[in-house]
Amino acid sequence: MSATGIETALSRQQAEEFLYSEALMLDQWLLDDWLGLFLPEGTYEIPTPDAGDLPATEAQYFIADDHELLKVRVQRLQSRNAHSEQPRSVTHRQITNILVFPAGEGFARVRASFTVHRVRDRHVDPYLGWYDHLLAHTPEGLRFRRRRSLIAGDQLKPGSRLSFIL
Amino acid sequence: MTIVDRAGVRAGGHWIEEDAGEPTFRVHRSAFRSQAVFDAEMQQLWGHQWLYLAHQSEIPERGDYKTRIVGGRDLLVVRDEQGEIRVYFNSCPHRGTVLARQCEGNARYFKCFYHAWSFSNSGQLVSLPDEGAYPPGEAFKARSGLRTVPLVENFRGFIFVCFDPAAAPLADHLGVAGDYIAMVAEHCAEGMEVLPGTQRYSVRGNWKLAVENAMDGYHFGPTHATFVAWLRETGFTTTDEGGKAVVLGGGHSVLVQSGHSGRVGLQWEPRFGDEERARTDTNRQELFARVGEERGRRIAETSRILYVFPNLLLFDIEALSIRQLEPVSPGRTDVRAWELAPVGEPASARELRLKMLVSFVGPGGLATPDDIEAYEAIQRGVEATAGDERPGVDWNDISRGLADELAGLPHDEILGGTVSRSIDESAIRSFWRQWHTAVGSAVAR
Numbered sequence: 107m108s109a110t111g112i113e114t115a116l117s118r119q120q121a122e123e124f125l126y127s128e129a130l131m132l133d134q135w136l137l138d139d140w141l142g143l144f145l146p147e148g149t150y151e152i153p154t155p156d157a158g159d160l161p162a163t164e165a166q167y168f169i170a171d172d173h174e175l176l177k178v179r180v181q182r183l184q185s186r187n188a189h190s191e192q193p194r195s196v197t198h199r200q201i202t203n204i205l206v207f208p209a210g211e212g213f214a215r216v217r218a219s220f221t222v223h224r225v226r227d228r229h230v231d232p233y234l235g236w237y238d239h240l241l242a243h244t245p246e247g248l249r250f251r252r253r254r255s256l257i258a259g260d261q262l263k264p265g266s267r268l269s270f271i272l
Numbered sequence: 273m274t275i276v277d278r279a280g281v282r283a284g285g286h287w288i289e290e291d292a293g294e295p296t297f298r299v300h301r302s303a304f305r306s307q308a309v310f311d312a313e314m315q316q317l318w319g320h321q322w323l324y325l326a327h328q329s330e331i332p333e334r335g336d337y338k339t340r341i342v343g344g345r346d347l348l349v350v351r352d353e354q355g356e357i358r359v360y361f362n363s364c365p366h367r368g369t370v371l372a373r374q375c376e377g378n379a380r381y382f383k384c385f386y387h388a389w390s391f392s393n394s395g396q397l398v399s400l401p402d403e404g405a406y407p408p409g410e411a412f413k414a415r416s417g418l419r420t421v422p423l424v425e426n427f428r429g430f431i432f433v434c435f436d437p438a439a440a441p442l443a444d445h446l447g448v449a450g451d452y453i454a455m456v457a458e459h460c461a462e463g464m465e466v467l468p469g470t471q472r473y474s475v476r477g478n479w480k481l482a483v484e485n486a487m488d489g490y491h492f493g494p495t496h497a498t499f500v501a502w503l504r505e506t507g508f509t510t511t512d513e514g515g516k517a518v519v520l521g522g523g524h525s526v527l528v529q530s531g532h533s534g535r536v537g538l539q540w541e542p543r544f545g546d547e548e549r550a551r552t553d554t555n556r557q558e559l560f561a562r563v564g565e566e567r568g569r570r571i572a573e574t575s576r577i578l579y580v581f582p583n584l585l586l587f588d589i590e591a592l593s594i595r596q597l598e599p600v601s602p603g604r605t606d607v608r609a610w611e612l613a614p615v616g617e618p619a620s621a622r623e624l625r626l627k628m629l630v631s632f633v634g635p636g637g638l639a640t641p642d643d644i645e646a647y648e649a650i651q652r653g654v655e656a657t658a659g660d661e662r663p664g665v666d667w668n669d670i671s672r673g674l675a676d677e678l679a680g681l682p683h684d685e686i687l688g689g690t691v692s693r694s695i696d697e698s699a700i701r702s703f704w705r706q707w708h709t710a711v712g713s714a715v716a717r
Binding site for chain 1: 375376467468469470471472473474475476495497498499501502604606609610611619622623626627629630631634635636637638641642644645646648652
């Protein structure tokens with residue numbers, strides 16, 4: 107415990123628990139609950155594969171949502187006019203190879219591998235990649251400061267749009 | 273039924289049927305489905321037209337290279353030791369191996385891994401193991417250099433290639449569309465550069481659906497309802513009211529919107545913030561002094577979506593996006609999108625530019641996924657009527673605004689073409705007529 111009374115060391119099991127719960131929320135399309143997992147300054151990012159280590163302020167990403175834009179994304183995805191997700195994709199998420207790194211007082215960096223399958227339009231499309239999240243310890247539990255998905259490979263395959271949360 | 277025969281459109285309806293009596297314009301759906309059409313397109317169209325390859329800023333230093341499949345061919349574009357931009361087929365002259373197997377890099381020499389033949393970035397074969405077993409003298413080596421693409425031209429930083437050595441010069445192909453490319457290049461006195469980070473994605477739809485979609489102001493309201501609602505909430509009005517579709521000839525066209533939309537660095541709006549306001553004023557003064565106020569206002573105050581037949585889309589909107597279309601099969605298209613920005617702009621402007629565009633475009637934006645949904649839903653939908661020979665069943669309708677067009681649309685000297693409403697379909701028809709001239713007349717349905 108730190109001076110603030112907030113748990114600062116994160117075990118792999120706690121990180122797993124958090125990621126698995128998040129995956130379940132997303133598979134169930136509980137997007138308002140999911141939005142609640144973000145700090146008010148939390149971001150959601152999917153860099154382009156050739157952006158390297160450049161931040162979203164210097165390179166074009168696929169997704170670079172600040173919290174305001176993330177709220178808009180979540181609101182949009184719950185509209186019946188979000189045609190790209192009407193009907194909604196069925197998603198099936200598997201998360202493995204979880205590693206936890208210290209990231210300064212009150213934070214932890216969590217890296218993991220994911221395989222997400224999206225089922226829609228008579229296709230099953232796999233999305234392979236890695237998570238590189240920055241999590242904050244808060245009195246309410248773990249929260250995203252940065253939720254980053256990195257896509258394996260140099261191109262999104264057919265049908266692989268990012269209209270759902272990856 | 274009266275069939276109108278003009279602009280090289282074949283009367284009697286193989287792919288396109290135009291009826292002037294009850295003004296209708298229809299395209300046969302097999303144009304999206306057929307492998308024979310796709311093969312004919314590859315040969316007749318992609319094999320003979322000027323194709324957009326890359327922007328010069330993507331390879332700024334000597335030795336910088338990119339590999340890119342364009343028109344179905346793996347190409348290697350490199351800036352050689354003399355600073356010249358060269359484009360080769362990415363294939364070893366010896367036995368055909370792909371020479372550069374990375375997407376990008378910097379190389380003075382390209383060495384084929386198979387038998388270790390090495391080529392300078394100017395294309396000469398500089399070494400090959402056990403040279404003595406080959407014909408003596410320089411002739412053999414001289415003709416074993418990298419195979420160049422027949423035609424390469426750089427238009428205001430935009431590099432185009434053509435696989436037909438007999439094609440007319442690029443400027444002839446571009447025509448008035450060239451002036452719209454020039455307006456993009458004129459945003460900034462120091463020039464324009466492609467930003468790092470390529471959006472490469474693939475859609476399950478025919479490439480022509482992406483062209484139709486970009487030249488279609490009619491879809492914006494219904495397809496992008498959620499995006500439009502958000503823009504309204506943020507105080508940004510968007511409507512295609514007053515938008516113009518300008519047919520430029522040669523299959524090129526442009527949608528022009530003036531008045532209301534914010535454009536980073538050129539036209540301020542409240543959501544851009546105060547710092548950007550002052551910067552925009554300075555930029556505009558510099559622009560007007562450099563190109564004249566009339567042209568400067570055109571560059572700064574209108575948003576333009578330009579289609580350059582057949583594979584380039586330039587979105588000169590809130591920010592600048594270059595989109596390249598690459599057909600893979602009748603039902604699949606690879607898309608690559610880059611952001612273009614003024615050289616040397618301050619970090620805060622760069623940040624705003626990236627934020628504006630990424631929120632909208634690309635497979636993860638708030639708008640483009642709904643366009644992708646449209647291409648994919650059409651590609652699936654047009655299968656339903658395949659083979660039904662009853663009149664009108666297996667056809668798409670592109671008649672919107674045709675009566676006005678037949679009555680004669682006004683030609684605008686400044687805009688450089690015939691003008692109609694962007695919510696009409698004249699730009700889409702101009703694309704199909706050019707397509708028919710290039711390929712549709714060469715293959716039977």
